[in-house]
Amino acid sequence: MERRTVEPRPGWQRTVEGQGLIYPLTRHPDGVLRPYWDESAYYVFTLEEVEALEAVVEELHAMCLAAAGHIVAQDRFADLGITDPRIRSAVTESWQRRAELPSLYGRFDLRHDGTGPAKLLEYNADTPTSLVEAASAQWFWMEDRFPGADQWNSLHDRLVDAWRRQAHLLPSGVPLHFAHSAADELGEDLMTVAYLKETAEQAGLDTEWISMEEIGWDTLSGRFVDDRLRFIRGCFKLYPWEWLTTDAFADHVLDTLDNGGGTGSTMWVEPAWKMLLSNKALLAILWELYPGHPNLLPAYLDGPRELAASGGYVSKPLLGREGAGVVVHGPGRPPVVREEACCYQRLAPLPAFDGNHVVLGAWVVGEEAAGLGIRESTGLVTDDYARFLPHVILPA
Structure with missing residues (x-):
């Protein structure tokens, strides 16, 4: 794993916008627009490094599924x-x-140097x-900069294949709303949903656009409808489940939830069980189930302990x-237990490459x-002002 600098391609902003990345710049608190898509540098991996990371990611995913099963079996929802029954x-x-x-996709954030x-x-x-x-912008960057090289990136083909393989699980005869x-x-959610809609269409699915705010409730039929008053039988939503189940229409969501048994009226993608994996409490439960695992950090729910x-x-x-x-709590300070429910995880400062703190997003x-997607930040917390950098696989 190595960071290398390079001169950005001429007209790079227009290029990546044409590839679907509609916000290549980020406005910072000082009002200045700075690159979010940053191709002034890139990361190099060997094939052996990528294969090792792939194995780690698939093991972590299997462990997370086991932890989800444990949460359900042991009724650890609290x-x-x-707490809502x-x-x-x-x-x-x-x-x-x-x-x-x-169930479509997910992203692990990893600390790796x-x-x-x-x-x-x-x-x-x-x-x-x-x-x-x-999935897209960094692949085309690689083809421009390193024709014939490789990248840890089979996202597009795998997404299309996932939709194709799971099409029979979706309500038939009606479009899947996105x-x-x-x-x-910012447009980030719009861009992401547009891309996923495109992958579904390439898999042969009939799709429709809608915003969450346009979804209506038909009191006569007791169903969700779109802006043309058509029943919404299936919907991919880039909208967190914790919002969906606490919004004004939460009761209707639960009343009409299709969990695969055919008894409800709306099937949501991702499914409700993803709430088990998108919660930071998962980190503490993983450490409890797999103490000392080399790819986990100690984590607790009742306080920072040791x-x-x-x-x-x-x-x-x-x-x-x-x-x-x-919140980062440095060493040598008195422990702090916050009022809101938190996960307390051992501090593992992000590695710095040329002064940039790096996190790997493994899909x-x-x-x-x-x-793989790579983001850099100036501080230890990867926030809204992080930058995305491409990568490439080259011989050692």
């Missing part, structure tokens, strides 16, 4: 902050019927983004994205490792 019931049924439910074992920081299993840049929130000012005196820790709200609410499609 550890995830899930109806939500617990919906997630349990969804988990028990998971073979009948379409190219030397020791990769460490799991978190699993974005419900609404992961940075997909277009990982929904994003109109409140997304972590405060052994190198520091990070407190993470159970639900949150883009680093929101994450899973279905049950298989599918690709």
Whole structure:
């Protein structure tokens, strides 16, 4: 794993925008627009490194599924902050019927410096983004810069294949709606949903656009409808389950939830059981089930325990994205137990390459490792101002 600098391609911004990356720049707090897509540098891996990371990712995914089963079997929903009996019931049924439910993708965030074992920081299993840049923009960058080279990136083909393989699980004879929130000012959700809609169409599915805000409720039929008053039988939503089950229409979501048994009216993709994997409590449960595992960091739910005196820790709200609410507690400071429910994970500072803190986003499609996206940040927390850099596989 090596960082190399390079001169960006002429007209790079227009190029990546044409490939679907509609926000290649990010406005920072000082008002200045700076590259989000950053091709002034790139990362190099050997094939052996990538194969080792693929094995780690697939093992972690299997461990996460085992942890989800443990949560359901031992009724540990309270550890995830899930106390509503109806939500617990919906997630349990969804988990028990998971073979009948379409489940598409997820992204592991890993700490890795190219030397020791990769460490799991978190699993974005419900609404992961940075997909277009990982699947599309960096692939075309590689073809321009390193024709004939390779990349850890089978995302597009695997997504199309996943839709094709799971098409029989979706409601038949009706389009699959693809929904994003109109409140997304940046356009990241819109871009991600547009790309996933395209992969579904390439798999032969009939699709329709809708925003979450346009989804209506037909009181006469007791069903969700789109802006043309058609029943919504299936919907991919880039909208977290914790919002879907607490919004004003949450009761209707639970009343009409199709968990693969054919008794409800709306099937949501991702399925409700993904709530088990998208919660930071998963990190503590993994450590409990697999103590000392080389790819895990010690993590707890009741406080930092020994972590405060052994190198520091990070407190993470159970639900949150883009680093929101994450607090770094350095070594040698008194332990702090926050009022909100958190996961307390050992501090593993992101490695710095040329002064840039790096996190690896390793993708899973279905049950298989599918690709890599790399983000850099100036601080230890990867936030909204992080930059995406491409990578390539080259001979050692």
